[in-house]
Amino acid sequence: MRPPLRPARHGARxxxxxVAAALAGAAHLVAGYFYVxxxxxxxxxAVGLFLVWWxxxxxxxxxxxxxxxxxxxxxxVTAVVTWFGAMWVGGTFLGWTA
Numbered sequence: 515m516r517p518p519l520r521p522a523r524h525g526a527r528x529x530x531x532x533v534a535a536a537l538a539g540a541a542h543l544v545a546g547y548f549y550v551x552x553x554x555x556x557x558x559x560a561v562g563l564f565l566v567w568w569x570x571x572x573x574x575x576x577x578x579x580x581x582x583x584x585x586x587x588x589x590x591v592t593a594v595v596t597w598f599g600a601m602w603v604g605g606t607f608l609g610w611t612a
Contacts (some may be wrong), residue, residue: 534587535579541590550596555612556604
């Protein structure tokens with residue numbers, strides 16, 4: 515079953531949501547840049563996994579944005595936290611160096 519649709523936002527609430535979604539999208543693009551350039555310190559297989567994860571997060575963000583959910587703001591936060599965590603694990607335990 516699908517969840518019931520929310521009533522459409524109007525006026526100031528719509529503008530606020532659009533600004534929040536645009537900020538989330540821009541932040542996610544910035545996180546994507548770090549995923550791409552992580553090849554400077556991570557091996558190619560890890561960069562491939564990073565990019566797959568980033569695309570999955572992008573898909574989740576698009577789904578959340580289409581539902582006009584403010585949870586879309588958590589997508590770039592998740593991207594940044596998982597990137598830092600993965601790079602830390604790689605550097606500490608797998609010997610990744612720049």
